[in-house]
Amino acid sequence: MNTVAAQMPAATAAIPKVSFDWVPMALVVVLAVAAMPFIGSPSTWLTLTVAGLAMGMIVFIIASGLTLVFGLMDVLNFGHGVFIAMGAFVAMSVLGTMPDWTASTSLWMNLVAVLPAMLAAMLVAGVVGWAFERVLVRPVYGQHLKQILITMGGMIIGEEIIKMIWGPGQQALPLPGALKGSFIFGDAAVEKFRVLAVVIGAVVLIAMLFTLNRTKIGLLIRAGVQDREMVESLGYRIRRLFIGVFVAGSALAGLGGSLWALYEQGVVPQMGAKVNVLIFIVIIIGGLGSTLGCFVGALLVGLLANYTGFLAPKVAMFSNIGLMVLVLLWRPQGLYPVAKR
Amino acid sequence: MLNRLLSHDLPRNRWLSLLLIVIVLGLAFTPFLFPGTKALNVAAKILVFIVLVASFDLLLGYTGIVSFAHTMFFGIGAYGVAIASTRMGPGWGALLIGVAAALVVSLLLSLLIGLFSLRVKAIFFAMITLAVASAFLTLASQMSDFTGGEDGLNFKVPEALQPGTQYLESPVLGASIDGRFVTYYLLFFAALVLVLTMLRIVNSPFGRVLQAIRENDFRAESIGYRTVVFRTLSNVLSALFATLAGSLLALWLRYNGPDTSLSFEIMLDILLIVVIGGMGTIYGAVIGGVLFLLAQSYLQDLMKLGASAVDGVPVLSQIISPERWLLWLGILFVLSVYHFPSGVVGRMRTIRSSVSPPKK
Numbered sequence: 001m002n003t004v005a006a007q008m009p010a011a012t013a014a015i016p017k018v019s020f021d022w023v024p025m026a027l028v029v030v031l032a033v034a035a036m037p038f039i040g041s042p043s044t045w046l047t048l049t050v051a052g053l054a055m056g057m058i059v060f061i062i063a064s065g066l067t068l069v070f071g072l073m074d075v076l077n078f079g080h081g082v083f084i085a086m087g088a089f090v091a092m093s094v095l096g097t098m099p100d101w102t103a104s105t106s107l108w109m110n111l112v113a114v115l116p117a118m119l120a121a122m123l124v125a126g127v128v129g130w131a132f133e134r135v136l137v138r139p140v141y142g143q144h145l146k147q148i149l150i151t152m153g154g155m156i157i158g159e160e161i162i163k164m165i166w167g168p169g170q171q172a173l174p175l176p177g178a179l180k181g182s183f184i185f186g187d188a189a190v191e192k193f194r195v196l197a198v199v200i201g202a203v204v205l206i207a208m209l210f211t212l213n214r215t216k217i218g219l220l221i222r223a224g225v226q227d228r229e230m231v232e233s234l235g236y237r238i239r240r241l242f243i244g245v246f247v248a249g250s251a252l253a254g255l256g257g258s259l260w261a262l263y264e265q266g267v268v269p270q271m272g273a274k275v276n277v278l279i280f281i282v283i284i285i286g287g288l289g290s291t292l293g294c295f296v297g298a299l300l301v302g303l304l305a306n307y308t309g310f311l312a313p314k315v316a317m318f319s320n321i322g323l324m325v326l327v328l329l330w331r332p333q334g335l336y337p338v339a340k341r
Numbered sequence: 342m343l344n345r346l347l348s349h350d351l352p353r354n355r356w357l358s359l360l361l362i363v364i365v366l367g368l369a370f371t372p373f374l375f376p377g378t379k380a381l382n383v384a385a386k387i388l389v390f391i392v393l394v395a396s397f398d399l400l401l402g403y404t405g406i407v408s409f410a411h412t413m414f415f416g417i418g419a420y421g422v423a424i425a426s427t428r429m430g431p432g433w434g435a436l437l438i439g440v441a442a443a444l445v446v447s448l449l450l451s452l453l454i455g456l457f458s459l460r461v462k463a464i465f466f467a468m469i470t471l472a473v474a475s476a477f478l479t480l481a482s483q484m485s486d487f488t489g490g491e492d493g494l495n496f497k498v499p500e501a502l503q504p505g506t507q508y509l510e511s512p513v514l515g516a517s518i519d520g521r522f523v524t525y526y527l528l529f530f531a532a533l534v535l536v537l538t539m540l541r542i543v544n545s546p547f548g549r550v551l552q553a554i555r556e557n558d559f560r561a562e563s564i565g566y567r568t569v570v571f572r573t574l575s576n577v578l579s580a581l582f583a584t585l586a587g588s589l590l591a592l593w594l595r596y597n598g599p600d601t602s603l604s605f606e607i608m609l610d611i612l613l614i615v616v617i618g619g620m621g622t623i624y625g626a627v628i629g630g631v632l633f634l635l636a637q638s639y640l641q642d643l644m645k646l647g648a649s650a651v652d653g654v655p656v657l658s659q660i661i662s663p664e665r666w667l668l669w670l671g672i673l674f675v676l677s678v679y680h681f682p683s684g685v686v687g688r689m690r691t692i693r694s695s696v697s698p699p700k701k
Contacts, residue, residue, distance in 0.1 A: 148407045149678050156671035277475045280468040317476045
């Protein structure tokens with residue numbers, strides 16, 4: 001968000017320059033470096049760091065939609081997990097129809113199978129998101145209490161519908177042939193799929209930053225996050241914009257869900273609720289409504305989860321909450337607070 | 342006398358009063374009216390849930406804060422009794438120490454969560470409690486040395502409450518007077534006292550401030566009430582009552598595990614009961630709890646019958662099957678939040694007030 005102001009040419013000299021806040025970014029690097037001595041061997045550290053970055057990227061893809069929806073319309077969607085699970089299950093079904101393509105060890109044939117699976121996941125999650133907004137969220141704009149209750153109810157219904165279609169049990173989702181195994185750097189083994197996840201995450205991040213910072217729609221979204229009423233009074237229909245963001249956010253959650261399913265190599269109907277907890281922590285850390293904060297928060301959570309999972313598996317679940325507590329003590333509004341809130 | 346007992350907060354509707362009287366009498370004489378283990382179990386569960394839901398109502402209905410960690414405190418209470426009784430052996434001392442320790446843990450934890458997240462923003466609270474509660478659930482199922490893990494803990498209650506203890510040789514009016522009987526009445530009177538205490542709290546000046554914060558926190562702050570303090574206190578109080586409810590549950594079941602007291606499904610049940618019964622009316626917890634638990638205990642059997650009747654039909658049999666119970670709960674929940682936000686009690690009270698407005 002702040003980057004735009006920093007990159008603006010000097011023609012806007014009348015506007016005081018906003019200096020970019022590097023500290024939270026540096027925190028990610030500091031965390032990675034600080035973990036090194038505890039872990040000991042550099043090769044393990046590299047493996048864990050790549051795993052953490054992959055996880056962070058996936059979490060970012062999922063959480064970005066949620067944080068934008070909150071920033072734009074002040075809607076806190078507890079049902080975001082439905083889109084994640086929906087995407088994961090759809091991707092699994094699509095991959096299941098192409099066993100020959102996924103079993104092959106040729107990377108290109110695998111990608112031909114994985115790509116439509118992800119697109120289908122995005123499409124279905126987007127449609128479900130549209131219906132969700134239409135039926136559940138729309139009547140309760142501006143009422144936080146009811147929003148929380150209603151979207152929570154929506155989450156339960158969605159989960160049950162998934163159970164009805166795909167069955168209640170856990171189902172395995174094997175990785176496509178060429179994505180199995182690892183790249184070996186010296187002693188360090190870096191799983192191939194994690195590299196792919198980082199690449200996809202980076203592509204989504206760049207596409208998103210481009211849309212938000214370089215297009216008119218992005219300008220309107222950012223303006224809407226800052227001051228909804230002003231955008232409305234300038235004649236833009238913020239509601240349409242909002243539906244667009246909601247659907248896009250749901251589609252991204254679907255994409256993230258399919259990646260998450262491949263990352264975990266399995267799907268359960270309850271996965272949405274599980275990931276939901278993680279992305280709430282992320283968007284609180286990042287500052288509700290801030291995309292950049294969401295990105296930094298996701299990386300921090302991903303890295304920390306992998307490091308603590310290796311060092312002390314029993315407290316891993318609490319490490320994220322501890323991180324959140326520390327961040328909020330330091331910056332009560334999150335790493336990158338959104339101006340008006 | 343009755344007026345004072347109910348803290349001058351009468352049901353304010355003739356039918357509502359009648360319903361409440363029927364419920365209280367029904368629960369008071371369950372061992373005589375409905376002999377049989379299942380009926381007594383359902384009644385005991387109703388008692389526990391009435392306390393649990395009323396304590397949640399204190400938070401959601403009166404203060405306007407959504408918490409998803411209520412089952413955590415419920416679980417702490419249950420685990421307190423369970424762990425103390427396993428470690429120290431059955432006895433009243435173990436019971437007391439368990440409850441006291443659980444109360445202290447809940448107090449500290451709720452104070453911490455409250456001060457921490459309510460200071461920043463009320464909406465954080467819902468998210469943070471969700472995260473903390475899920476972490477706690479994981480912790481409880483992982484620390485198997487202490488909590489029994491997924492299997493939970495089976496333990497013995499004091500001699501006087503054990504089902505084997507017979508007080509009278511022959512049953513009185515169809516009810517056998519044994520340890521279970523005594524436990525049931527212990528639960529009944531504990532629940533009665535706790536609910537009346539909560540009624541007292543919400544009708545005190547303190548309760549009025551909570552309602553003011555619910556209606557308009559900015560205004561409440563301007564008048565000079567420190568909303569953070571009141572919100573945190575409300576959170577702590579509700580956590581303590583939930584802890585006591587948890588202890589009662591453990592006492593009745595003589596067992597505790599993650600699924601019986603900590604699971605997210607119970608949280609959902611609580612939310613649904615509060616909404617159906619009526620938010621912001623302690624009576625709603627009573628009515629909602631009875632309706633819901635009766636439905637849960639007996640309707641699922643009905644669904645099973647229905648599912649077997651339409652066995653051949655593909656989609657219908659899936660929808661009616663008892664495994665889809667949660668689906669129906671979810672739909673019911675959403676519909677009641679939309680169309681029935683004041684719940685049974687709220688609706689009944691508005692009917693009355695349209696005829697003759699209450700004198701206030």
